[in-house]
Amino acid sequence: MTGTTPDTAHPPLPALPFGTPVHTPYGDMPVDLLQPEQVICSAHLRDMKRVPAKTLTDQVHRVCARPFEGTLTVLELPTGRTLHLPPWHPVRTPAGWTPAAHLNAEDLIWIWAADRPCPRELRGVSETPYSGHLYTVETRMYGTHFASHLLVRAHLPEQPPLYL
Secondary structure (H helix, E strand, O other), X not given: OOOOOOOOOOOOOOOXXXXXXXXXXOEEEEHHHOOOOOXXXXXXXXXXXXXXXXXXXXXXXXXXXXXXXXEEEEEEOOOOOEEEEOOOOEXXXXXXXXXXXXOOOOOEEEEEEOOEEEEEEOOEEEEXXXXXXXXXXXXXXXXXXXXXXXXXXXXXXXXXXXXX
């Protein structure tokens, strides 16, 4: 997979670039170091309409890496962190899942704050070139996790993962 133009017949899988921190009950861990059966923080989607949303844990089923060269969307999070995502990567907003490239500064997103998920405003959105590996995290139950404290899709339930 190269570039940022998605194939509409086979939408790209959600993926995180090398080194992206994924929230676990024991602190953040780089996505490239996650292992099968490892516990990560998640949130059940039915609970996302409530504030505070229910905090859950999930297990990593597998992590798959694939090369990518193209543009990443850079999200400036309200926590002061930045998160780099492929433009198609779904991000949870109060209105539902939105591709990272469609987000704007001041859009509400779900982040991990005060030991629970809650909506906060994005500080900014930009782009940057990237050449390296993207990592798709497949989870056992909920299909979500927190990357740099932002709630993202782990994988698309309607599409089986494509492993290289």
